[in-house]
Amino acid sequence: MKNCDIVKDLLPLYADDVCSEESRKAVEEHISGCSDCKAELEKLRKNVPVSPQKDGEVLKRIKRRLRIEKLVVGGISAVVFVFLLLGTLFFLINTDKSMDVEKYNIPDNLHVTMHGTELYLVVNGEAAGFWYVFPTISDTDGDHMGYGTGFDSEKKNGYGITLKQRKIDSFSITRMSNQKTGCEIMLFDIEKSAKMDKFFYYDDVNDKEYILWERDKND
Numbered sequence: 278m279k280n281c282d283i284v285k286d287l288l289p290l291y292a293d294d295v296c297s298e299e300s301r302k303a304v305e306e307h308i309s310g311c312s313d314c315k316a317e318l319e320k321l322r323k324n325v326p327v328s329p330q331k332d333g334e335v336l337k338r339i340k341r342r343l344r345i346e347k348l349v350v351g352g353i354s355a356v357v358f359v360f361l362l363l364g365t366l367f368f369l370i371n372t373d374k375s376m377d378v379e380k381y382n383i384p385d386n387l388h389v390t391m392h393g394t395e396l397y398l399v400v401n402g403e404a405a406g407f408w409y410v411f412p413t414i415s416d417t418d419g420d421h422m423g424y425g426t427g428f429d430s431e432k433k434n435g436y437g438i439t440l441k442q443r444k445i446d447s448f449s450i451t452r453m454s455n456q457k458t459g460c461e462i463m464l465f466d467i468e469k470s471a472k473m474d475k476f477f478y479y480d481d482v483n484d485k486e487y488i489l490w491e492r493d494k495n496d
């Protein structure tokens with residue numbers, strides 16, 4: 278019967294109580310005289326409560342969400358770890374320490390040469406692996422500019438340097454020897470710098486001066 282087909286199409290809507298008044302009446306009228314469609318409606322109504330299949334869906338969704346949460350937590354941990362690593366590296370690269378005088382054979386690798394009246398420093402060997410030169414001036418009381426508070430510029434009598442290296446260089450396996458062998462660093466003009474009577478390497482760790490050049494008092 279063609280009517281049955283139409284009613285069966287309407288039954289899901291009827292069971293959910295969302296069909297029009299007209300359709301509802303038509304369905305009820307048909308059902309009262311058709312056991313086949315009535316049975317179909319009973320079946321639909323029994324299936325309306327949450328089915329075991331739907332429970333499975335919910336479980337699956339919860340599991341998927343837990344998996345996503347695990348991934349997110351793992352991802353954040355990885356990012357934090359990378360940032361800590363980069364921070365440590367950045368710190369090691371950008372903080373300095375004075376080069377070990379004995380390890381790098383300082384000041385045996387330092388020599389002073391003259392070009393006219395200008396004094397130059399030549400750095401050789403493993404000492405040439407320095408990162409930068411930290412300059413200082415001494416006064417006649419033995420205090421050094423940049424170290425402590427006792428330095429008196431009115432009493433200055435010498436010019437000195439301390440070689441610095443990156444903290445990370447202490448851990449490097451390959452020695453940086455001979456990288457800057459023979460590099461010359463301009464120090465000062467002995468005629469223009471009348472108060473500079475000596476040039477020295479300053480071991481700031483042990484507060485010790487190594488004299489590399491001294492003005493000839495007879496000049």
Ligand SMILES: [Zn+2]
Nearest residue numbers: 281311313314
């Ligand atoms: Zn029917």
